Amino acid sequence: MKNNYSRLKWVALIIIGGVLFFLSKAANAATTTPLPLQQQEVSGVVEDQNGLPIPGVTVTVKNTNRGTVTNLDGAYNIIAPANGTLVFSYIGFKTVEIPVDNNEEISIQLEEDVSALGEVKINAGYYNTTERERTGNISRVTAEEIELQPVVSPIQALAGRMAGVEVTSGGSHPGMAPTIKIRGTNSLREEGNYPLYIIDGVPINSTPVESNSLMSSAGIDPLNNLDVSNIESIEVLKDADATAIYGSRGANGVILITTKKGREIGTSVKARFYTGMATVPNRWDLLNTEEYLEIRRAAFENDGVEPTERNAYDLLLWDQDRYTDWQEFLYGGTSETTNANITFSGGNETTSFRFGSSYYTQGTVYPGDYDYRKVTGNLNLNHRSGDNKFNLSLSLNYGVDTNNLVGNVGFNATTAFLPPNAPEIFNNDGSLAWEEWGVAGLDNPLEGYFNTSNTQTNNFISNLTLSYEIFPALRFKTSMGYSYYDSKEMRKQPSQSYNPADETPNNSSHLSAGRKSWILEPQILFEKSFNNLKIDAIVGATFQENIQNQEGFRATGYASEALIGNIAAAESIINARRESAEYKYAALFSRIGINWDRKYYINLTGRRDGSSRFGPNNRFANFGAVGTAWIFTEENFFKEKLPFLSFGKLRGSYGTTGNDQIGDYGYLNAYEATDGPGGLYPTGLANPNYSWEVNKKLEVGLEIGLFEERIRAGFSRYRNRSSNQLVGYPLPEITGFTSVQANLPATVENSGWEFEFSSLNIDSKEFRWQTSLNVSLPKNELVNYPDIDQSSYANTYRVGYPLNISLLFDYTGLDPETGFYTVRDVNEDGSFDYQDRIIIQDLNRELFGGINNSFSFKNFNLQFLWEFVMQEGLQTSFDGGTVGNSRSVALATLAGESVYQKISQSAQARTAYGYAINTSIPVEDASFVRLKTITLNYNLPKAFTRKFGMENWRLFLHGQNLLTFSEYSGMDPERTSSGIGNLRTITAGLEINF
Template sequence: MKILFRQCLRGSIYLLLSSFALPIHAQVSVSGLITDSSNMPIPGVNILLKNTTTGTTTNFEGRFKLEASPSDTLVVSYIGFKTQELAVREQVFFTINLTPEANTLAAVLINAGYYTTTDRERTGSIAKVTAKEIELQPVVSPLQALQGRMAGVEVISNSTLPGAAPTIRIRGQNSLRPNGNYPLYIIDGVPFNSTPLETNSTLSFTGIDPLSTINPADIKSIEVLKDADATAIYGSRGANGVVLITTKKGTTGETTVQARIRSGFSEAPNRIDLLKTSEYLKIRQKAFENDGIVPNENNAYDLLVWNQNRNTDWQEKFFGKQAGFTQANLSISGGSSTTRYRVNGSYLKQGSIYPGSASFQKATGSVQLNHLSKDNKFSLNMAITYGADKNHTVGIGSLIPQVFSLAPNAPKIFNEDGSLHWEEWSEVGKENPFQGYLNTSDIKIHNTLANLNLSYRLMKGFKLSSNFGYTHLNSNELTKRPKESYNPQYKEFIDHESAHLQGESTSWIIEPQLSYQENIEKLGIKALIGATLQEQLNLQTGVTGTGYATRSMIGNLAAATNLSRGLHQEANYRYMAFFSRLGLDWDKKYFINLTGRRDGSSRFGPDKRFANFGAIGAAWIFTEEVWVIKKIPWLSFGKLRGSYGITGSDQIGDYGYLDSYVATVGPGGLYPTQLANPNYSWEVNKKLEAAVQLGFFKDRLQLNVSYYKNRSSNQLVGYSLPSITGFTSVQANLPATVENRGWEIEAYAKVINTDDWKWQSTLNFTLPKNELVNYPNIEQSPYANSYRVGEPLNIALLYQYEGINPKTGYYQITDVNDDGRLDYEDRVVVKDRNSKFYGGWQNTLQYKNFDIQFLLQFAKKEGEFALFDAGRVGALRQEDYIGLEGDKFQTISTQLDAIRGYSNLIQTSLPYTDASYIRLKSFALSYSIPNTPLQKIGIKNCKLFVQGQNLFTLSNYRGMDPEMAKGQGTAFGALRTFTTGIEVKF
């Protein structure tokens, strides 16, 4: 019995000990990766063991690690995302994808440059466009995808030619110099020089956009940093705003292949009603009747020499073609819990709406690799992007304005063999309007961008990292000008010619950083210190060759009889900085963000190279207060934020502080080309902002209102010198101050949210004001004829129109100073060319497998009346001139006084008219084929889509394009584009 009792006792003790020992021996190390819906890691996520206080948070890479047992359950929670519960069991690694709540602000992750934040916690002004919005647009440059989508960001296309550089202004124009207003571009942490490339081609007006080598399908998001809090950490480089481009990364799981192809065409968006031949001839005949002059073949060749029955639609001849558009993209991505990869390739080809064989082709490739060690301490992120553009243009640079000055019965342009027709033009002393058409330019651009980021977790909260970047851009342009492009009667003075232009830009950057992140009870701390070392080398050479024996030899410099070196420039730019950031929050309710930077630039003299910049931003989420929650239950979110800081700018040429000389033609001599001034220094930009963010009804309705005031002073401009010095100006700082202020309103609404129907709507509205508030002695400066104190920078200085002189019947202009002539001293009328307000209204509608997205872009502005040629003897506009004369227009005449009256009139405010518009900027309709039948053949997803760009414009403006309502209203920068396509994922 005792033996049995002892055995039972031993067994009981053994079982009891085993029951206690089981949890101890079953404890395992559980780790994982937590990402958002875009597979981006989320730092700061809480992971708790259910019904315990044991837990941890994710690190900077979204990784976590803790001890658990198979019977435990992980509770994963983060503000703005749905909480998930996951049983541990035998699983030791978790890949967790958090689903955002219904568009809560905390779920919107934002790249702020050197750190990541959320829309809920940000203290600065940051706008964001995602891949979903970018992919829907058939555009060449990523900047074109931003049009109408961001408050405070204005993008103008400038040209219909693909590859042309658009203009981007972030909260207005800060510098008096046009080339001093470029924002800073950062692609995956690497600065990118986006200054338009010089060219001899028809793109010379805008320059070549180096961003055209970037594939929009590679982009995950574009963030634009606007205020001091957001930009000050970039110091002098962020004075005009910062554009952050983040490319797509690989995903965990099995390998996925995604292919997208689209094809379509582009065309001119509008036509102007011009006079038919009979109407045009009637006006011409009336002019001779008024003058009492008998027409002859010299003064009236259009009435007596040219065919009276010929009626040519010159708009159709000049830009009536449809430009083909084809784009294909293929990506492969996948990876494990520790290593992710993505490989992407694309091809784009776009034709031209103009005569000839002009075309633009682009091929890009990219590789992304992301690796994290098993202990979650070491990480490696690498990105390499390569892009190659080939732009073939013909000599059409000056053709567009001419189409609106040609008589409808003018002679033909080409002979039957395709050569230019000259006889009928030359016999009346005119040039063929397609003169130079046979000229061609072939531009090849190769761009490589590489980024490597290494990081290591030293201890709890601390991370040491370093960012290495390298860019290399090479451009090669060959322009051919055969003498057949020009009037053969001048053949003794013209010859075959070629112009060669080569450019190369190489830069590298190293940025070591130490970051710290910790939560101490209710206090959250995020700190960062780092340094920047950057060097950029720019080379540019140009050569012109003439005297080629035949047209086929043009471009082969060995066959040229004469060579002239037109350009040789070499510049080495060096930049270094130390930067820091301290972000504090208390109970996720009160936030403060301090940033500072000390910059050094080689563009200033030895004693002026360094400057300090910094900013402070603060925010208060007042809906976290108990008294707000109780009294205003329908207010789901409320935040007040503000910022103030100082940034700078060094956007001037290199070596401007030094004397420069060139060799004389004779031996042993030098002559100066530039005066030294080692005392000029940084432009200074002071930025102030106050804003409120509100969310209503569980954030289904959101409203953001911001007021900003930026002042840019210490302007880097040319200081005028007396002619006795031998120079017109010297580089200096002038006490001129430019102010940009305004209001930005952003609204979001989830209008419908059911199982079958969804409708989301976003509105952005900007009310800007630009002003030159101070410029001492502007009258003695080189800008006396360009700017006025108290007025915007983008103005037109115009004459004052008095009306029609009753004696002469011609237009009369006021001679303000009564000196008997009209000059800039008589230009007393100021016309603001800026938009009074602008914005966009974006909508997304979903019904089951159908998806519709469209964007309406709008602006309130004035522009020059399209073809305001009332009283000009060669008037071509359909409207207003059928009656020939009246109180509004001067007497139609061929006399010099009438021509002079018209020339002066178009430099008054009379030709200006309302150019406000609402444009259907983009439209996309897609249908996702149900997965069930596709999965049988290995297709995970298939989508069919139709897309349109610049489909129609509502405007009272009677020119080609109200967005570019300038000159004679004949310019246009946005083509109407239609594409259809398919996207398949395997």
Template sequence: MKNNNKRCPWVVPLFLLSCFLGLIQVQARTETKENKVQQLITGTVSDHQGLPLPGVNILIKGSHQGAMTNLEGEYGINASIGDTLSYSFIGYTTKILVVTQNFKGDVQLQQNADALSEVVINAGYYNTTERERTGNIAKVTAEEIELQPLVSPLQTLQGRMAGVEISPGNDLPGSAPTIRIRGQNSLRAEGNYPLYIIDGMPLNSSPLESNSNLSFTGIDPLSTLNVSNIESIEVLKDADATAIYGSRGANGVILITTKQGQSEKTEVQVQVYSGFSEVPNRIDLLHTEQYLQIRRRAFENDGTEPTQFNAYDLLVWDQERDTDWQEEILGGNAAVTNLNLTVTGGNQTTRYRLNGGFQEQGTVYPGDANYQKATGGLSVSHHSKDQKFKLQTAINSGLDNNKIVGNRSLVSSIFSLAPNAPAIFNEDGSLHWEEWIETGIDNPFNGYFNTSKIEASNLISNLSLSYELLKGLRLKTNLGYTNYNSEEIFKIPKRSYNPLYSEFLEAQSIHLLQKRNSWIVEPQLEYTTQLNKLQIESLIGSTFQKNQSRITEFTATGYVSESLIGNIAAAESLSDGRRQSTTYKYNALFARIGLNWDHKYLLNLTGRRDGSSRFGPGKRFANFGAIGAAWIFTEEGFMDHLDFLSFGKLRASYGSTGNDQIGDYGYLDAYEATPGAGGLYPVALANPDYSWEINKKLEAALQLGFLKERLNLNISWYRNRSSNQLVGLPLPGVTGFNSVQANLPATVENRGWELEFTSLNFQKKDFSWRTSVNLTFPENELVSYPNLEESPYANTYRIGEPLNIALLYQYEGINPETGFYEVADINGDGRFDYEDQVVVQNQNRQYYGGIQNQFTYKNFSLQFLWQFVKQEGRLTLFNTGSLGNSRAVVAEALTDNSTYQSISNSSESRRAYNYASASSLGYTDASFLRLKTLALNYNLPSAPLQKIGMRGAKLFLTGQNLFTFTDYQGMDPEVTNGTGASFSDLRTYSLGIQLNF
């Protein structure tokens, strides 16, 4: 039986607190052993503007003792007179100082003219720098994303990366966004998911199922992560960057690194913000007078008599009532609250970071839906005094509680409801039925009291161990485990529906339980050496991974009381439902050799042999690899006279990766139990011969830095070709099966240009201004598909066109005789079908990107991001004269020079409208420019705060989706699904404070 006890959201924080107390005891014991001859040196490390620098490494040369500055640039280290201290920080010149009797400890670092060599990039199994990377890797840091009031980490990337396209799932928290890294490679939707790596642990990226309003895109598997706890997100795009991940990296790799401890002293940070969200845009709709005028004109033009059945809005409903249904349905404010508590500390060899967070978001819809998330994180890093042994562990846990209103038609009701429609609710909050029943129709909020509650828990853990066997030779092991559990209860009470049918209805609940767990073991051997000017980095390792997933779904009916719905012990009957369990095993051997000659010529070779349990015997293993090369040509002597060009690099890569993102056991025959009979019947055909999709990637790029890297420009051209496409091949009905898994002889190509520009526009002591721009021109094409015309996809794809297309009728204008829309009958057979759909509409973005600016003035900083997209989208035309409201521009149909068809409610007008909606007339410019993010921060003066025991404090104001400039007449140009009444992200305002102790 199901346990109805609610999960305690404080289990994880209490567990983490106990771990923290244990670490404090370890720290205290260690500190008592310190050499008493040394003296404690304290101070602050700042930049050339006098602003504190957090994360600066301080090391006593000739020893393994060190420290790191905290968030306020402060540090403390035990050293003796005569010791040499080294201060190093990314992007700044390392400073060397000798400890003297009068040494004060305050240090100022100067910005490094060659800052690119200091920017560390996480490439997955190894680290590189911005200067010497051979692959295409994009990165965002905590500074850009940590204060954004968002649920999914992927949403923070919108507009920030070239080649990375993210479309929100819907407006509900927890919905899975769609992410495409350099386009769509596979004909299957599930074959385009990238690989998620959280602190070295791979995570299943496919969305989870739902019976709620999240069912369209599914539940985001990353929703349980705390955005404020993320240190950086790197996206690996080309073959050189992704090939070391083999088949798992076919569609790109997203590396998420959580924050680590940075200080030896115990420090506490409290971060709180609160705000609200609202629908960012409204549509101008007809008011009652206009609406009724158009409706009456329709009956006049048609020569028909209105009755209470075909014109209840004219004859039955109140002619003076004028309801703004957008305000009624979407007019609420969704409260947003977020709380984070962080404790860091440690000693010279061990550092830890403990984090706990709580997030809550309400809803703009009527009802009491809300989303709550509690998270906890623990990271510990340790090394021996001789630096030979190193340990790094990260544990991230999250609990989601998502309560969703169960009616899926609320937004569509904006257009389906006439402005003079009766009230939806009675004064006591129950659904109003009388006036609706009189007209023979249901209340459009039919099903409103249905609710869905999703409780999910997720654990992501990783442990990395390494030991230096010999100089330059290090043995490493990466261990990881994930465990995801969710329980969804969809409750359907009788009061949600028409009381006339209550005697035929039963209260019921639909239960959906999902479990995912996985483990991974990756032993590795790493060797680094220097031979004169040649630096060699080599890596060999293997991967052993196992994923298990289970889904259980059933329906309980016959509850005698609404309060008992969901308690299956109180149900009269349970359905057989479905039980599904799958296991996926993955083994691989991988290797890398990186050659660096004089920091001028770079070569990177990677290879991997993959084995997947999703293919039949003889097809399970495949080899993948890549080569990447770069030439830093500004290191050549002939470039010395070009003083304005401070950095120049050419790079290129080529390689292949596989793709096994299909269902498990597809190569076997499948059977299901015969209901009630105890037998089996076949449901899927075996095909042991299908194998890997192959993705071949080619890239060339130019990277330039001007004026000592104050200006930086990256230009990349790429071409990815995915062949041997894996799909379910439809079969004739006489076979008894719908499809069989097979490789199709189709090739999909994604190519394009990516431009990235950064500049330091102005920098003085009190003021600085930085700008970054990214721009992507993508192209997607079905290059080849033998015998496409004879395949089941003849009416879905076109050779030489993108995969994401719409096949439309050719719009001919308004017929002068009928006054209705008209489309072309291409073959002249007197009917309209797929043979007449000759217009190919590209539904992909023509280009997209973002513009980000960051200003600092003394203790103030301002950051804002503009997102822009060039595209076309679908928009409902509206049949003038039919029941239901329309955009206000439809009132033009009352004039003589209307671009709309004649006002009518006849079957001929509806048929003409349907054909026109499926023609080129139904598409319009949906380009937009959006102020995606705005953040204003103020650091309070530190001197008064230190008097009360605080290290620092910061006030911050953030906004999301504040303004959108577009010619699109729907609610949101980012969601152009036809009605124009859908939207994705809400406009959010939040105000917060951060306190450091």
């Protein structure tokens, strides 16, 4: 197989080289064609009413096929008859016709046409549509909204910007994978809920990559290597009409990422640079040394226990006057970030290209020299023949990143809650201090500090699309993609990181992963109008193959620290493992769109999929959907009776999508090697009969536009039911196997309302104000699971409730005699287990959304996005009296002014607290409103920039997570279960166009 891929790469390189050679010849020929007589060259600049250049404006010679588009600076150049007429057209602006009249320069300002904004093209995957004509539910963000955000992954830039799309940060470490949910959780398996990522037509494995570093909890985001500045738009497909054409891969929604393309006519260079810093925006309200010692002494007094050096080393052995703000020590640093980006684009009437490169680096807030670095390169090439019959598009994206966030270090909340009078972490010579900690029988909390970790990933994504018009209504198209992802991680663990008394040897841990994929999709496209009837159809096939491999081991016993990592110098190799899997996928798909008089629309899609992840008995399945729309404002009644209603559309869809996100080879018996030579032990039992997980989606929607669409609003009601749940079902040990892949008779329902609103509040020559709003009210429910009480999920889920729940004890108040927490023993058997957890706590978001405003005044532009979430979260730090700092609520408890149990460090108190954290006591309102992003731009006057040979010079200031309003008492209400969360970031930079 390796040789096959090697040949494939060489063949691809030869094809690409030949294509580039052909295009260079075609471009030269195009630029040397002699000009016809009685023609003249006309050039100029197209601007908006604010004097800003408009790239991409189509400029044509009226009644001819000759045309061009403006470049990034709004400039154009065209050959036209001296007595001809130029037509300037662009989506969102009114079309203008200007006679040439022997003029060699024609520069104009276009007037915005609000009613035309619905004609903006939207990427629907295998075809394009418009906001006006779409029958499915598709949300879209553009480069303008995301390109200035100082984020590693483009998914992070979507938070608060789309209805039904829930994004949660992976954490404060750069490179951690965020969590994205499109209309809720569909599968009982965590890995079964990832959406489908498609970059320029190439599907990408969305599963986070395993890591042994500080990113291990969330994993590494496979999209980290993308250049956010190179993204043109991100579309999210949500309902059945939009996702069914992706069949078994569309159950959890589809995320389409489209990169930027080159501009025709002339050349342009754009450079952007920004730098800034990030800090932790919040702190726990903890006790100082005096308060802490008071609480500790009160605990011994309440318990009637005499302090000893064993149970009270913080009172008897440690300095009573020392104070260390461990939060400031742990995450009080500043994470510096820098980004530099440069692009070069150009072309002529038939060929355009865009080449870009970027560098990104981000530090951490933790003590130590840790950072993340990323370098990317991208190329986009487009060519069409002179008669527009042949089209070619080539997209190449490559990125490499290096992350040295180390593992096995106490950069967590445990360190933040150290006693404020705890000893120093380091000796004067910089080594870890052990003596004072050892006297108390403790290890240094930053044990492992001198460990180093290096994780490097390479990501290559390529796509070549060819199309040819066979007949005026019939076109053949084929898309060919290849992607390669490689991750290598090594962690060095020198003995100086550990207690000398333990005599820990020098070690290293190694982990590598590889993902290779190719895809081929031939298609036939038909588009024809018959008077008022328009039909467009697609018939195609998909052939895809993925190969994944993973390897890990640990090397130990290096003679010296300098040799760590040199495997040949290790004394032994332990815990070695190697995994490899091959996934093959094939499908036939079709779509037919029918449009009558631009008023009535119907969209039919179907797909038959085959996946190697299923056994021979159930390898193929069918998926399909129907979507309809009625633009009722095209009816004469609405035009006459409701003239203020400029646009109105009813739409609906129903269909099925699938899910094959399960492990490979689950239909076969699985074995693993024993520690001894030549042995095998069973791990998975064969089941050739399990079948596809199916998601049935139903949706209705209403979209309206008022007052020439200065106001637009949309409402959606959806219901998705995912059944035939695929899980690895645990088996009793007596079977000899640990699990079997099977379908469970469970049905999960996600339903809800989505609301979207946008308005053009003020639109004058010098001042403009736009607002957009999205609100989502989701509901998740396990609607059916027969005999759940007899299954392995009896203590995890409850029928009639969401999947994301906590099963809690019934809190019955403080014991009047002991002052400790008490919980209800439901079955009165003298023990507390899951039979007593009768309280069900919903941990899902009840409501979420965002509101964005954009203000423009002369050369200034201000944009800011507020994200809001309504939810409940957990706060488990509410005790006091034991070794370790406490929140200030402990002082209120000491004064008898709190609902918490009395100050104590006894075993009885610890047991009571252990039960209490599994009751409703830790539940608190974690709703928040956050200033997610704010950007201030200033475009220098053109009279000034042109003196320096520049077309445009923009200065900008960007802030992220600057303000958060919440009643939640923890660090970050977005991540109530895990520490720090989002960082507060401020960056400043400039952008120059040559």
